[in-house]
Amino acid sequence: MSGDSSKHEGSRQLTVGIVGGGIAGLYTALLLRREGVNFHVFEGSGIVGGRIRTHYFSQEKDQYFEAGAMRIPYSKFHEITFDLIKYLNVKAGSSDRKIELINYVLNTKGNHLYVNNLRIDTGSGLVDNTTPAQIKWDVPAKYKNIPARELMLKAIGPYLERLKKGPFEEEFCNIIREVDNLSFRYFLQYPPKNAGRTENEGYPPSVIDFMETVLSQTNQYMLSVPELLMQNLDFGEPESEWKTINHGMSRLPEAMAALVTHDKITYGARVNSLELVKSEDYPNGGVIVSAVGYNGQLKMTFDKVVLAIPPAAIKMLISHPPWSPEKDMAIRSVHSEALFKMGMRFKRRFWENVENPSMGGQSTTDLPIRWVVFPSNGLGSDGTGVLLVYAWMTDATTWLPLTPIERRQLAINNLEQLYSGLLKKGEITSLLMETSDAIWSQSTATGDAMFLPGQFLNRFDAARKPEDNIYFAGEHLSFHHTWISGLQVRQIRQ
Ligand SMILES: Cc1cc2nc3c(=O)[nH]c(=O)nc-3n(C[C@H](O)[C@H](O)[C@H](O)COP(=O)(O)OP(=O)(O)OC[C@H]3O[C@@H](n4cnc5c(N)ncnc54)[C@H](O)[C@@H]3O)c2cc1C
Structure with a gap:
């Protein structure tokens, strides 16, 4: 950072600015921390985690839903996520930052398929x-x-x-x-x-x-x-093992931020401008990062900057060095799919107490709610419970024009339809306590990267390439995007 006087073998230490405190930004910070590199993270919001966000309805046990990432397949493609959790747990020692993995039920007997006004109770099979x-x-x-x-x-x-x-x-x-x-x-x-x-x-x-x-x-x-x-x-392998984090996926970025240390993160600092400089202090060039937010107006200079924010957020920076034409095209065009979730808290877990109960898993319908995801935590417990409805692509965008009250009315109406004949008419409505919407199309990410035809061939390499001293990280840069394991960090050379 500008004015940093720490020396390393007779020269000033490398300094790196990280824009974005999602999993990719925090992972970058941990790698740099391990290498002893000086860094600082700018997070536009008041919390870390970005698209990993647990919404807690109350402090009582299991009263939460995953507004963002909610499950991790236990496969070699997701090893990086499990390795990260292991690493954080070692570093957490005996503190309450330890992350506990529990089984996630992807599909189970008893989940329903409700299409064409017909309900298939998959009592003995899968949807x-x-x-x-x-x-x-x-x-x-x-x-x-x-x-x-x-x-x-x-x-x-x-x-x-x-x-x-x-x-x-x-x-x-x-x-x-x-x-x-x-x-x-x-x-x-x-x-x-x-x-x-x-x-x-x-x-x-x-x-x-x-x-x-x-x-x-x-x-x-x-x-x-x-x-x-x-x-x-x-x-594709519905019976394979899946995991989730007990007490909420947010525990993952929170544990990372604790290790990074909060002093190295400025919250409420939305970066809106990047400028290249060359000076006595930065003979190989540097990058001035400007941010605004509730932490006022900030300006800091670094040797290198990692943009760990989604393409939609990069595109909307007020000013930046001119990108190469290929980079500009990639930033403008790579496609994000809309995602919508609604967490719904009920007086009891009615889905576990009907004929062919759903003990986790998800039901599928052609109604606007599309998928009803039943929690894998607290299976079979008494008292209040939370489920979520989940829509992608066109099924997500059609929720946007509705007001929160209209969305709630539609969701409850759809659930009544899904359970018609299994529960009394109006019963689900009378059990509802509260809802909370997660509309990812309205976030800086606008959804999750899901490419249109030709975009891996024509946009992917350009999206990943550094531009001068500016590097790029994030799920959209991975073959495995839309997953936590897609945290993609390009190598930074001194
Ligand atoms: C609904 C949903 C369900 C998902 N389900 C799963 C799942 O079950 N399993 C799984 O593994 N993955 C899942 N994912 C994907 C996973 O959550 C993402 O791939 C991953 O979290 C993306 O991390 P990221 O760091 O690349 O981006 P982000 O999480 O978007 O982080 C970017 C950060 O940058 C900040 N930011 C943006 N602009 C600026 C700016 N100008 N200045 C400063 N800060 C800025 C944002 O506030 C955010 O904190 C899901 C995602 C969603 C949305």
Whole structure:
């Protein structure tokens, strides 16, 4: 930082400014801390964590919902997250910062599928195993009795095998070259000749609509093929082990911030300007970072800066050094999908006390609430409980124009419909205590990175490249974006 007089082997120590106190910014800070590099973090809001945020309705046990990240697949692709938690737990010693992982139930028997005004009580199976015939979905006869998951695996199985067999990065790049220019919908309808499918025949649109409704959310299949391959790689094994953090995912960024130390973070400091300088103090160039917020107006100079904020936030900086044309295009264009969640607190966990109860997992519907996620914490406990509704893409954006009261009315109405015949009419409404909305389209991130066709091929490298002394980090720069494990930090060389 400007004026820093600490010396290192006769020269001034390297100083790094980190913009953003989400997982990527905090991870960068921990790496620099380990290397003994001088750094400072600017966080625009009053809390760390960004898209990892737990909303606590009350201090009573289990009365929270995950407004952002909520689950971590226990697979090699997410090793970085589990390693980070292990590291933090060692550093936490015996303090109450220790992070406790508990099982997360992704799907379970008893979750419902409610589509076309028909409810399938999957008492003995999983929602993914529903067939078009079961929900009277009009498809050609030969598809009527094929479960959704089987249709999916027939179409993408060979690609998933390639990614699993690896080497992952090499195979991912090969697959990008083959199919990134295609939307997933197009790919399902017109499979490439070398797709390795047992039947090389595409699915008719009615089958694709059925798959998207049961397995995904509206218009997700307009995204690029690699996005849906990655999604199925994570969600494709419904019985695999998943984890979440007891007492809330926010414990992860909070533990990181404690280790980084709060003195090294300025809260309420929204960075709005970056300027390159060259001076006696910065013969190799430096970067002036300016921020405004409730902590007043700040100006600090660093040797290097890491922008650990999403592309939408980079684009909206008031001033910055001119980006290269490729970088500018990448920042402007990489696609973020809208995400909407509503946490709903009830007087009792009614979903666990009906015929075919849902002990965790999620129900799926074509109603606006789309997914109803039942908590994996406090399973079977008495007293008040919290569930959440969760929508992606077009299913998320349609919630935005409503007022909070209208949103609550619609959600409760949809839940009544989902449980019609299982609970008395009006019962769920009378059990409702409180709701809280998480509208990620209105946050600085505008959602989570999910690329459109061609964006891995044409935008990804430029998005990751440093520009002068400015480096970039964040989930959108990882092959595995939309996950905590996508915290991507490019190497900074002195
Ligand atoms: C609804 C939802 C569900 C998710 N579910 C999961 C899940 O189950 N499992 C999983 O692993 N991942 C999940 N994710 C993804 C995961 O949360 C993100 O990939 C990850 O947290 C992104 O971290 P980041 O540091 O790249 O960005 P962010 O978390 O967005 O951090 C950026 C930070 O920068 C700050 N900031 C922005 N602009 C400025 C500025 N100009 N100046 C200063 N500060 C600024 C923001 O306030 C924020 O704190 C989910 C995300 C969402 C939104």
